[in-house]
Amino acid sequence: MRQSFYLFTLKFRGGKKEDEKVKFASSMFNHHDFPKAETSFDKISLYIEELADPNMPATVFDEIWEYYIEDSK
Template identity: 65%
Template sequence: MNQSFYLFALKYRGGQKEDKKSRFAESMFEQHDFPKTETSFHALSQYIEELAHPELTASIFDELWEHYIEGY
């Protein structure tokens, strides 16, 4: 994978406030320690689970991850 998950997910920023993917991307952007260069599901999943941020949910991450890997 050439593009990190972070860069992929940023394309969802600026969407409707009701859109969970958009809220995930906004929250991810605001987390200064988010692993921006990471391409590993395990590393990203672990970060999200340990952070336990209400907008960075594992279910939305899993959905975005599916879109991310479909592109490769």
């Protein structure tokens, strides 16, 4: 079974503070209602769009998603 996007993204936490992926992961971690078990692009993307957190921009989500898909192959 594929690891959730949330668990995959947590590996970016603790990196260089200026890295956008680190900011995204840290902000995601602090949103307790983030869909932690989700593996669906559409459901996570909708959550991020509706949340509109400046530390979780869609462009960074798309970048991390590409890593996530590559890692799943």
